[in-house]
Amino acid sequence: MFATAIIVFREVLEAAIIVGILAAATRSIPGSKRWLVAGLLAGLIGSGFVAAFTDVIGEFASGIGQELFNAIVLSLAVLMLAWHNIWMSSHGAALAASAKSLGKDISNGSIGCSALLVVVGLAVLREGSETVLFLYGIAASESSDQSSMLLGGLVGLLAGVAVGYTIFAGLLRIPMRWFFATTGVLVLLLAAGMASQTAHYLIQADLLPSLAAPLWDSSSFLPENGLPGMLLHSLIGYDSRPAGMQLVFYVTALIVIVTGMKWVGGQHRPSRVAN
Amino acid sequence: MNRLLIITFLVPVSAFSAGLLVISLLFPHVALAADNDFELVIRNHKFQPSEITVPSGQKFKIRIENQDDTPEEFESHELNREKVIAANGTAILYIGPLDAGRYPFFGEFNKETAQGVIIAQ
Numbered sequence: 516m517f518a519t520a521i522i523v524f525r526e527v528l529e530a531a532i533i534v535g536i537l538a539a540a541t542r543s544i545p546g547s548k549r550w551l552v553a554g555l556l557a558g559l560i561g562s563g564f565v566a567a568f569t570d571v572i573g574e575f576a577s578g579i580g581q582e583l584f585n586a587i588v589l590s591l592a593v594l595m596l597a598w599h600n601i602w603m604s605s606h607g608a609a610l611a612a613s614a615k616s617l618g619k620d621i622s623n624g625s626i627g628c629s630a631l632l633v634v635v636g637l638a639v640l641r642e643g644s645e646t647v648l649f650l651y652g653i654a655a656s657e658s659s660d661q662s663s664m665l666l667g668g669l670v671g672l673l674a675g676v677a678v679g680y681t682i683f684a685g686l687l688r689i690p691m692r693w694f695f696a697t698t699g700v701l702v703l704l705l706a707a708g709m710a711s712q713t714a715h716y717l718i719q720a721d722l723l724p725s726l727a728a729p730l731w732d733s734s735s736f737l738p739e740n741g742l743p744g745m746l747l748h749s750l751i752g753y754d755s756r757p758a759g760m761q762l763v764f765y766v767t768a769l770i771v772i773v774t775g776m777k778w779v780g781g782q783h784r785p786s787r788v789a790n
Numbered sequence: 791m792n793r794l795l796i797i798t799f800l801v802p803v804s805a806f807s808a809g810l811l812v813i814s815l816l817f818p819h820v821a822l823a824a825d826n827d828f829e830l831v832i833r834n835h836k837f838q839p840s841e842i843t844v845p846s847g848q849k850f851k852i853r854i855e856n857q858d859d860t861p862e863e864f865e866s867h868e869l870n871r872e873k874v875i876a877a878n879g880t881a882i883l884y885i886g887p888l889d890a891g892r893y894p895f896f897g898e899f900n901k902e903t904a905q906g907v908i909i910a911q
Contacts, residue, residue, distance in 0.1 A: 518901060569861060578880065578881055645863070648874060649899050655859065719883070734868075756867075756868075756870045
């Protein structure tokens with residue numbers, strides 16, 4: 516039961532952390548709760564489909580379909596997160612100032628919001644499908660401790676959701692003037708971490724060279740299967756044995772998004788004052 | 791306002807795809823020699839063989855065939871690899887080049903029985 520709980524916890528944790536951060540980041544955007552629930556539901560339904568078609572996906576592109584699928588899902592999520600952060604760099608000030616004076620921005624709010632909630636759906640889809648497969652394996656087997664294993668799965672699920680909720684609740688306690696800067700940095704790091712994971716899958720599919728593998732090995736003092744390592748993996752994309760190419764993707768994503776934020780933020784601030 | 795949306799969307803999209811393109815052009819896909827292909831079978835939640843010896847310093851390919859009726863996940867922290875193999879399905883995994891040494895792997899869904907090791911020498 517304990518082993519089952521840990522496996523499910525690991526899968527749920529990553530999605531829960533992403534959902535927790537995004538739920539906090541979009542809280543002042545009108546209609547965000549509806550989008551959040553829609554993203555969660557779409558992700559859950561999708562993960563059932565992905566699990567059911569694992570064999571089809573896996574055998575696509577001569578056996579590297581799973582890596583391609585993960586790389587595509589992750590890079591879509593990176594793009595959506597990048598778009599959100601760049602969009603926020605020109606609207607964040609207005610959102611922070613007052614919800615009443617938003618005016619024209621309200622209609623655009625749902626656009627910035629929908630991008631993030633696509634990410635919620637994608638995160639749940641990716642992590643959820645593995646959980647579904649794992650639990651299906653238990654349910655299909657005829658082992659005697661089946662019910663205790665399924666109970667373990669439930670415990671793992673609840674523990675993962677609890678961590679996600681803790682992050683959400685913790686972020687809401689941040690004073691408003693720091694709030695958007697904090698969630699902005701968190702979303703930025705999420706995006707960079709996902710870019711690094713994209714590279715990891717493309718290397719595993721032999722579509723990208725690893726450059727150096729591993730670039731370093733910090734598994735002895737911060738293993739990825741320990742709780743701190745797991746949390747850091749989900750939050751900032753920590754990898755105890757990364758390939759050089761992963762770092763290239765990580766840094767590139769950081770630079771591109773920050774440059775985009777500065778560029779759009781700088782360009783639109785004067786016109787906002789003029790209005 | 792629409793222009794802003796288009797710009798903010800196009801910048802990361804084009805940067806990202808340009809980056810991917812440049813990288814894939816700089817490093818053309820290297821064909822693998824056939825003798826660097828290995829086979830692994832999962833049966834009754836066990837890996838067969840449970841030990842594979844591979845040449846160090848070379849990229850290699852493992853074809854994993856899952857003969858069980860339940861899915862399995864090949865996982866190795868040492869190899870930094872993780873891949874689900876569908877019930878009665880097969881999967882291809884690219885690994886390396888590795889330094890000489892022992893690299894344990896396991897089936898995450900059946901960790902008690904599904905254990906193995908890759909030895910690079």
